[in-house]
Amino acid sequence: MKDQQLDYWQSLLARVGSHQDREAFAALFDYFAPRVKSQMMRSGATASAAEELAQETFITVWRKAGTYDPAKASAAAWIFTVARNKRIDKYRKEARPEPDMNDPAFVPDDEPDGFSTVHKYQRAERIRKALNTLPEAQRQVLLKSYYSEETHAEIASSLRLPIGTVKSRIRLALEKLRDLLGEDIKDELS
Numbered sequence: 487m488k489d490q491q492l493d494y495w496q497s498l499l500a501r502v503g504s505h506q507d508r509e510a511f512a513a514l515f516d517y518f519a520p521r522v523k524s525q526m527m528r529s530g531a532t533a534s535a536a537e538e539l540a541q542e543t544f545i546t547v548w549r550k551a552g553t554y555d556p557a558k559a560s561a562a563a564w565i566f567t568v569a570r571n572k573r574i575d576k577y578r579k580e581a582r583p584e585p586d587m588n589d590p591a592f593v594p595d596d597e598p599d600g601f602s603t604v605h606k607y608q609r610a611e612r613i614r615k616a617l618n619t620l621p622e623a624q625r626q627v628l629l630k631s632y633y634s635e636e637t638h639a640e641i642a643s644s645l646r647l648p649i650g651t652v653k654s655r656i657r658l659a660l661e662k663l664r665d666l667l668g669e670d671i672k673d674e675l676s
Contacts (some may be wrong), residue, residue: 495561503551511551515544518562522569529573539576543569616666624659627652 498514501507519540526536546568554564585592598606617625627645630636638656642649 496556499547499551499554499561499564500556502548503554506548511544511548514547514561514565518565519544522566525566525569526573531573535576539569539572542572546572612667613663616663619666620659620662624655624662627655628659631656 495514495517498507498510501510502514522543523533523536523540526539527533531539543565547565550568554561558564559567617628620628627641630641630644631638636644638649638652641647642652645652
């Protein structure tokens with residue numbers, strides 16, 4: 487008897503998928519919609535939300551019945567999987583806040599004026615020239631630290647140096663640059 491019932495639901499779903507059979511769909515809806523609604527309410531949905539989820543489930547069943555494969559699942563399992571996915575989609579949509587377009591993160595930065603752009607370029611050029619005056623060993627660790635953003639341990643490992651040597655070379659390089667440029671060079675390198 488149970489196998490006949492399983493075959494019955496599968497045949498109805500197959501008819502909906504292949505011929506968009508309204509009678510078969512009505513039979514599926516009449517039997518499964520209250521059960522889907524009940525399952526949604528047991529999952530924490532309100533009565534109206536459960537009703538809406540059941541409606542959305544059967545819209546999907548109508549549209550996607552052609553993709554149903556009886557070798558993979560029973561008709562009931564397939565319908566309840568569609569319902570579960572609808573519930574998850576609804577939860578994800580509700581859990582995601584709407585962006586506040588007045589949030590400063592969404593306001594684009596002001597375009598720099600010509601003076602700022604030229605000043606930034608000139609400052610970068612001064613730093614580049616000053617870096618080229620450093621001994622190669624100091625310049626190398628400074629570039630790895632500030633431009634490649636490697637940690638002291640990574641620099642020590644890649645150059646096969648003790649970590650204390652790496653730190654000393656960076657400190658000496660910054661002191662030389664500070665003397666050459668006359669400013670706080672750490673802010674400039676970042």
